[in-house]
Amino acid sequence: MALRQAGMEVVVCEKGPELREIGSGLSVWPNATRALKEMGLLEATLERSAVLEGFELRSARGAVLSGVSFTRPGRPPALCIHRADLLAVLKQAVPPECVRVGHELESFEDDGAQLRARFGNGASIEGDALVGADGIRSRARELILGDGEPDYRGYHAWRGIAPVCHPGRRGMGTEFWGRGRRFGIEPMAGGRAFWYATQNSSRAALGNRLAWKDEVRQAFAGWAREVTELIEATSQDAILKHDIEDRPVLRRFGRGRATLLGDAAHLTTPNLGQGACLAIEDAVVLAGVLKGCADVERALREYESKRYKRARFVVTESRRIGWMGQFEGRLTAALRDVMLRAIPRVMNEWQHQRYFSVGL
Numbered sequence: 001m002a003l004r005q006a007g008m009e010v011v012v013c014e015k016g017p018e019l020r021e022i023g024s025g026l027s028v029w030p031n032a033t034r035a036l037k038e039m040g041l042l043e044a045t046l047e048r049s050a051v052l053e054g055f056e057l058r059s060a061r062g063a064v065l066s067g068v069s070f071t072r073p074g075r076p077p078a079l080c081i082h083r084a085d086l087l088a089v090l091k092q093a094v095p096p097e098c099v100r101v102g103h104e105l106e107s108f109e110d111d112g113a114q115l116r117a118r119f120g121n122g123a124s125i126e127g128d129a130l131v132g133a134d135g136i137r138s139r140a141r142e143l144i145l146g147d148g149e150p151d152y153r154g155y156h157a158w159r160g161i162a163p164v165c166h167p168g169r170r171g172m173g174t175e176f177w178g179r180g181r182r183f184g185i186e187p188m189a190g191g192r193a194f195w196y197a198t199q200n201s202s203r204a205a206l207g208n209r210l211a212w213k214d215e216v217r218q219a220f221a222g223w224a225r226e227v228t229e230l231i232e233a234t235s236q237d238a239i240l241k242h243d244i245e246d247r248p249v250l251r252r253f254g255r256g257r258a259t260l261l262g263d264a265a266h267l268t269t270p271n272l273g274q275g276a277c278l279a280i281e282d283a284v285v286l287a288g289v290l291k292g293c294a295d296v297e298r299a300l301r302e303y304e305s306k307r308y309k310r311a312r313f314v315v316t317e318s319r320r321i322g323w324m325g326q327f328e329g330r331l332t333a334a335l336r337d338v339m340l341r342a343i344p345r346v347m348n349e350w351q352h353q354r355y356f357s358v359g360l
Helices: 030-038 042-046 083-092 139-144 209-219 225-233 275-290 296-325 330-342 345-356
Strands: 012-014 025-028 050-052 054-059 064-069 078-082 099-101 105-110 115-119 124-127 130-132 151-162 172-177 181-188 192-200 239-246 258-260
Touching: 025 030, 025 083, 025 181, 025 192, 025 275, 030 042, 030 078, 030 275, 042 078, 042 083, 050 181, 064 330, 064 345, 078 083, 078 181, 105 130, 105 139, 130 139, 139 258, 151 209, 151 225, 151 296, 172 330, 181 225, 192 209, 192 225, 209 225, 209 239, 239 296, 258 296, 275 296, 296 345
Parallel strands: 012 099, 054 172, 130 258
Antiparallel strands: 025 078, 050 078, 054 064, 105 115, 115 124, 151 192, 151 239, 172 181, 181 192
16 A cells, blocks of 8 residues: 555565455554555444553552553554454555466575565466565564574463453553463454463474363362453353463564565564564555665665664564563562562653654
């Protein structure tokens, strides 16, 4: 959408047989909603979203540790939306012929004047640039950088959507912190709630999907009533599980006429909910540097340079928050909670403003 608005012809190659999103909830923070507004997509997104008025940190039993408000005048809204709903908004915004499914990238050739991408179905496409926006285990990144697997951060996460929303939580996101475990809740449109949960673990297979609900039920037994009720209200097939990973942020993540975007470029842990938001920012910045440019390679390097500082800040801060939130020792977790209670609300507001600053 951003590239088309900048006057470019775009082809999106999706490796799956159809455009679909089986994920769960997604936080869209003010930095991303401002970008969506610039592209004329905010109103359609709002129709499918729940607006977040604030966020609280609580103990495992529900005692308030800290809080922040998102309702500052003039600030774009913070939202929670189902990933499939955001995909539907984006899909409706571009002509169907822009998207080609069943195209899994195999290789590309760059002769300095044009780039040719080859796909597993035998097709090839020529263009002025290749943007690898293909996620955590990006084939484009493998071809461009070849820097191996992401770094595991010592814990895994479950995600789910419950068909209920606690009446006291409407408009408010909440995260409960225990010892080596966290549980977050955000309201969604349609009276639903998106939840996520983390637990320290060694890197291993994710186990049997049929056991995931029992795992999360056992991990959070005895926690605040809101937590246990949401788990029980969630159907077994609505729960996902994945490892928490990130990568060091590089100053240059492209070469020649090829570059990366989103998780493929700067994979971050989900602790700030900024993974998709950074990708939306990337799109706007990329379109800005390519608009009317005479030198594609130079524009792509400029885009990478513009994204480095912002992405490094988010990835580093998200990793730090995850490290602190996963404290497992009784003493360290208790000291952490005391420290959180002691931080003035104005400091929390300032820090969140840094997270939500628009990196465009």
